[in-house]
Amino acid sequence: MCLGNKLSAQCVSKTVSLGNFKTVSGKEIKDCIIGYSTLGKLNADKSNVVLWPTWLGSKSKEACDDIVPLLMDTAGFYVVVVDAFGSGISSSPSNNPSFPEITIRDMANSQYELLTKHLRINHVKVLMGRFYGWISGNGMVSIISELCR
Numbered sequence: 001m002c003l004g005n006k007l008s009a010q011c012v013s014k015t016v017s018l019g020n021f022k023t024v025s026g027k028e029i030k031d032c033i034i035g036y037s038t039l040g041k042l043n044a045d046k047s048n049v050v051l052w053p054t055w056l057g058s059k060s061k062e063a064c065d066d067i068v069p070l071l072m073d074t075a076g077f078y079v080v081v082v083d084a085f086g087s088g089i090s091s092s093p094s095n096n097p098s099f100p101e102i103t104i105r106d107m108a109n110s111q112y113e114l115l116t117k118h119l120r121i122n123h124v125k126v127l128m129g130r131f132y133g134w135i136s137g138n139g140m141v142s143i144i145s146e147l148c149r
Helices: 002-008 060-071 104-118 131-143
Strands: 011-022 028-040 049-053 078-082
Touching: 011 060, 011 104, 028 060, 028 104, 049 104, 060 078, 078 104
Parallel strands: 049 078
Antiparallel strands: 011 028, 028 078
16 A cells, blocks of 8 residues: 555655744854655645654655655655755755754754744644654654644
């Protein structure tokens, strides 16, 4: 069942600017970029969103193409797989020379901003992920429990 979705699913990769993103320590990531990939179609009331934070060292496109469709049936869902800071897609020390020290909470905050301000999604049906995704997920729930009701 999931393999069939893997063959027909279309992964779309994008980046958005978060502007100057303020970290919990008060430092800024200037010209902050966050990357993400999506699978599926967002329904009219935006009630079919699955958030999949990436783990350190991974890229959303790889997860979107190779991992997510094998682990879940994506039919009927709009899956948002986010590139972690430091991934080389989102802002990183390698592409932003003034990149400050960050925390898991900063990553969760950036994903919250991506969802609510840029994608205009205020509710997540399912929060999934592996190692970092799980840690970030716990950060997401502690920060924005109303998003994951």
